[in-house]
Amino acid sequence: MMAVRTDKIGNYRWRIVVLLFFAATINYIDRQVLGILAPDLQNQFNWSEADYGFIIMAFQLAYAIGLLTTGAILDRIGTKRGFSIAIIVWSLAGMLHAAARGAFSFAVSRFALGIGESANFPASVKTVAEWFPKKERALATGIFNTGPNLGAIVTPLLIPFIALKWGWEWAFISTGALGFVWLFFWLIAYNRPEDEKKLSEKEREFILQDGEESVQERVSWKEIIRHRQTLGISLARFVTDPIWWFFLYWLPKFLNTNYGIDLMNIGLPLITIYVISMGGSVLGGWILSRMIGKGKNPVKARKFTILIMALLVVPIYFVSGISNMWLAVLFISMAAFAHQGYAANIFTIVSDIYPKNAVASVVGLSGFAGAIGGVLFSMVVGLILEFTGSYHVVFAIASLAYLLCWLLLKALVPDDETIRISGK
Secondary structure, eight states: OOOOOTTTOOOOHHHHHHHHHHHHHHHHHHHHHHHHHHHHHHHHHOOOOHHHHHHHHHHHHHHHHHHHHHHHHHHOOOOOHHHHHHHHHHHHHHHHHOOOHHHHHHHHHHHHHHHTTTHHHHHHHHHHHHHSSSHHHHHHHHHTTTHHHHHHHHHHHHHHHHHHHHHHHHHHHHHHHHHHHHHHHHHHOOTTTTTTTSSHHHHHHHTHHHHHHOOOOOOHHHHTTTSHHHHHHHHHHHHHHHHHHHHHHHHHHHHHHHHOOOOSSHHHHHHHHHHHHHHHHHHHHHHHHHHHHHHOHHHHHHHHHHHHHHHGGGGGGGGGOOHHHHHHHHHHHHHHHHHHHHHHHHHHHHHHOOOHHHHHHHHHHHHHHHHHEEEEEEHHHHHHHHOOOHHHHHHHHHHHHHHHHHHHHHHHHHSOOOOOOOOO
């Protein structure tokens, strides 16, 4: 990981990023356990492809509902309390999977997990907006957003070992328990910068240099939705979030179906994909921080970076026809790298153009759109595979999604317009 510059200003704010990084790591460990175990569980419980799609849809539907509500709740009750409640819910839900015995009960467990996990990114983006000036937000977001990649790397190493040694139930129980470890450190370490006694006055002034009011007033949905930027960001996530969901939940099955990769051997290909993708998150954030530091328009610079990332995804179109597994892994890795570079910028566009008291609500609303896209895409993927047995159409859709995202942002998100929303 790229070293973070620390100087005489102080570095307490980067400790907060470390907390966010590990929250995102645990978040993705908990949600990816099912994807790793899916080929074996599918055989054990006789799921069809449509059944598996239904289970994934349950998580994404709950995630969508949660995102529509948790952003506003976080803006109202604050990040510390909201994040604490969320991780308790998702950790207990992760452990609940151990009691599931069929497609319906797994879907119920996934639904509960989705409700809890929906708060992670709205809370993290809101925390970054509170703890960092605009010129550092892309880098801070890029760093915590590598947490999912670490989770995706650790999971294929950890889960097969636990499942084969103690049974698949303990894979869910042990990973669910990690959230309570994180919660302990969060409760003793986190406060808003205005209230943190360990923060030097110089660093506090640096954090608050943009002069925005860090208020916690309720924000009207009407005020948020009426801006075309909200529509643009929401539509962008509607077409791209499902692609990342596909990577997370269907890649183990794709590798098993096309190349015969089983539970014992799934680790290395997935680790390769997610190690490479980590570079996209940090590099995308770092480059943008440098550009903004040199006076470039933040929104314009982010949209340019998103275009570059969109072009890197296009070659994934050919993956389903590649007979060499490692060449396919290379193309998928490049797309995952690009998604992470894109994600570091789509999140921080929100904090660039919206006031702090609306950030979590906008991230939640756009995340809702992304999760609804994921629900629909999971249904489509399940049906495509059920009737054709081929991933060709799925990868074709993925190859064009990010270019469509860029066009939507270009059309609906102006470069020079900052939104002001008053609470009520």
